[in-house]
Amino acid sequence: MAWKTLDDIDLNQKIVLTRVDINVPMEAGVVSDYTRIERIKPTIDDILAKGGKPVLLAHFGRPKGQPNPDMSLKLVQPALEKILGQSITFIERPSREEIEGLPQNTIILVENTRFTNMETENNPQMAQFLASLGDVYCNDAFSAAHRAHASTEGVAHLLPACAGRLMQQELSALESALSTPKRPVVAVVGGAKVSTKLDLLENLVRKVDHLVIGGGMANTFLAAQGVSVGKSLCEHDLSETAKKILKVADEAGCEIVLPADVVVAKEFAANAQNKAVAAHQCPDDAMILDAGPEAIKKIISVFEKSETLIWNGPLGAFEIEPFDKATNAAAAKAAELSKAGNLISVAGGGDTVAALNKSGSAQDFTYISTAGGAFLEWMEGKTLPGVAALSA
Ligand code: AMP
Secondary structure: OOOOEOOOOOOOOOEEEEEOOOOOOEEOOEEOOOHHHHHHHHHHHHHHHOOOEEEEEOOOOOOOOOOOHHHOHHHOHHHHHHHHOOOEEEEOOOOHHHHHHOOOOOEEEEOOHHHOHHHHOOOHHHHHHHHHHOOEEEEOOHHHOOOOOOOOOHHHHOOOEEEOHHHHHHHHHHHHHHHOOOOOEEEEEOOOOOHHHHHHHHHHHHHOOEEEEOHHHHHHHHHHOOOOOOOOOOOHHHHHHHHHHHHHHHHHOOEEEOOOEEEEEOOOOOOOOEEEEEHHHOOOOOEEEEEOHHHHHHHHHHHHOOOEEEEEOOOOOOOOOOOOHHHHHHHHHHHHHHHOOOOEEEEEOOHHHHHHHHHOOHHHOOEEEOOHHHHHHHHOOOOOHHHHHHHO
């Protein structure tokens, strides 16, 4: 897929509508994590350096189409000013005239786009209005690109449009992991349930060479093969679905890696008494909470023969020790191989970032996407409207 970047459009003296994700966490009225703001800084710096006037469009919280002072982007203004290193002009009700009247090196922040339902409905009038405010549209909010909203999709069709630096980075990482990867490709899919990741599994078995299934969802696959999983988290009603996925994988030449051994405990609690047993030996009164040492060895050997890794979901109940062992060991190996230049590793979605951060290996992955839903939809092979609109 081809899309323009900030290098492909003349921004000099232009008003650049810039869709960003600054949906930052707040504690006691103060931004408690600056990551999202830090990640859009290169885009805004670049627009300014190219002589453009950035007008930031963003949502904040879930105001459900109504103005709500607790979700005003004015609350984020001080944090933006701190990270971007200059004062910002906040405008509640923007007009072209007011924006034009501000000096060229001003950064403008517009009030929460979701204070009207017209945003989430992708209302054409709202898209027209937004387009009337600027000369160029830049989308730097990959994490909102799975939504077809007025500020993420509608407006993109009405102005010369391009991807911001963060969007560019996300798209290149995802393309190199799944669209045009160096083979062999291994995918790790873990987490609680098969039911929430059906589309993901169905897409991946057709695209990757090895699929490591871990976490609670591995139990569903083991049970489908007739293995007794005791009190483990397991979706017995998805047996047929699991069997179908195994069949498609077989036809597509995708090796499915299920744990040969597992760590079992009688309770879901930190430091619960536990032991490693063969996958088919889970006692009736115990539950599988992690992959075992043999399974870890196998996963590592698959990583070693792969060129690309794409990862979503933990391999066990990583929040409670020692059931984070398999996730940590696999993450450490992926990080080591990536650092040595032997693996392209891309991870993201939901709990994955938390699990990899907790493992202490995240910094050596090639790319960790913080875009939860959008990352998953990309892995599921779905078209992201915000991205598609850029390549139109
Ligand atoms: P997800 O949001 O689907 O990626 O699932 C992540 C959750 O799955 C985490 O909270 C893990 O604790 C949980 N999980 C992973 N493996 C297991 C398991 N074997 N039994 C119970 N929960 C698990």
